[in-house]
Amino acid sequence: MDVVFAIFTAILILGGAAFALVAAIGLNRFPDVYSRMHAASKAGTVGSGLLLLAVGVHSGELSVLARALAGFFFFVLTAPVSAHLLAIAALKAGYSMSDKTVTNEME
Amino acid sequence: MSAADTILFVAAWLGLALLVAAFLLTVWRVVRGPTLPDRVVALDMLVGIVIGFIALIAIRTGFTLYIDIAIALGLVGFLATVAFARFILASKGRQGAGVYSAGAPLQDTAPAPDATHVAARGARGKSAAKSAKVAARTSGKTSAKKSPKSLPASPAVAELASVPAASPAIAPGKAAEEKPSAKSIGKPANKSASKTVSKSTSKTRSKSAEKTAGKAVTKPGKPAKGE
Numbered sequence: 001m002d003v004v005f006a007i008f009t010a011i012l013i014l015g016g017a018a019f020a021l022v023a024a025i026g027l028n029r030f031p032d033v034y035s036r037m038h039a040a041s042k043a044g045t046v047g048s049g050l051l052l053l054a055v056g057v058h059s060g061e062l063s064v065l066a067r068a069l070a071g072f073f074f075f076v077l078t079a080p081v082s083a084h085l086l087a088i089a090a091l092k093a094g095y096s097m098s099d100k101t102v103t104n105e106m107e
Numbered sequence: 108m109s110a111a112d113t114i115l116f117v118a119a120w121l122g123l124a125l126l127v128a129a130f131l132l133t134v135w136r137v138v139r140g141p142t143l144p145d146r147v148v149a150l151d152m153l154v155g156i157v158i159g160f161i162a163l164i165a166i167r168t169g170f171t172l173y174i175d176i177a178i179a180l181g182l183v184g185f186l187a188t189v190a191f192a193r194f195i196l197a198s199k200g201r202q203g204a205g206v207y208s209a210g211a212p213l214q215d216t217a218p219a220p221d222a223t224h225v226a227a228r229g230a231r232g233k234s235a236a237k238s239a240k241v242a243a244r245t246s247g248k249t250s251a252k253k254s255p256k257s258l259p260a261s262p263a264v265a266e267l268a269s270v271p272a273a274s275p276a277i278a279p280g281k282a283a284e285e286k287p288s289a290k291s292i293g294k295p296a297n298k299s300a301s302k303t304v305s306k307s308t309s310k311t312r313s314k315s316a317e318k319t320a321g322k323a324v325t326k327p328g329k330p331a332k333g334e
Binding site for chain 2: 002006010016020024027036041045047048051056059064067068075085086088090093
């Protein structure tokens, strides 16, 4: 049983770290702010959330798992809000999009 | 050390290694990011990665209290991002030339319509760069006055006006560096310029292409100034 929990925790750890790494790569590869936000706010949030869940599963206590879930929920709730605020601010401030942008709905 | 402990040990170390790589990449974006929003996005991401670090440390040490610290850090990161967004919004009037014309081009491959970035890059490192920067900083208004004058001179403007536009921040710098070339380049030069631009669509960015584009292409971006 211990081994099962350990394997599950290990999967969560590696998955979360991999999501964080993918987000960082996307942050460096995407052409402009608006597309970089996708990597940072989606993959980044899932990465840190999975790591928090790993702590909850590893501890084996319900209270810790509940706190970890609350933290994950909180991150999932706040990430799109902050990303949206930032995108609107950047757009209103006049930061241009990449040339590869196909359409700009805000014009 | 039981099998479970071994699995956890290895996974935690691997996770730490991956997180370190992600952290360094994100720091690289913070350092390099050409614009302020880029840096803010990267800082936001940095908070997420640090939360991951804290979680891994919690697993390795067994102190589950770290979860609360991680949640608190997430709250602080969210508030910081919101504050930065407000700051970007508030500083939109005086964001000036420092952000774009002095910064690096936005992307690694420069397709055709983006004459502005090519122009900005082509001008940099030349003698014109200095005067362009100074002019861009000091005179937002004067360059705005100048641009309509030189507008009618360029026939290519009309067709390129629909190009996905330059940010207003770029325009002053462009207008400034345009001055020297405006007189010397006649109509034929403009046409050839638009050709070179369309050539540069293919991802080749030989320096010569950049230079010619940098000289001649400055015009198309100008109508964007009027927006």
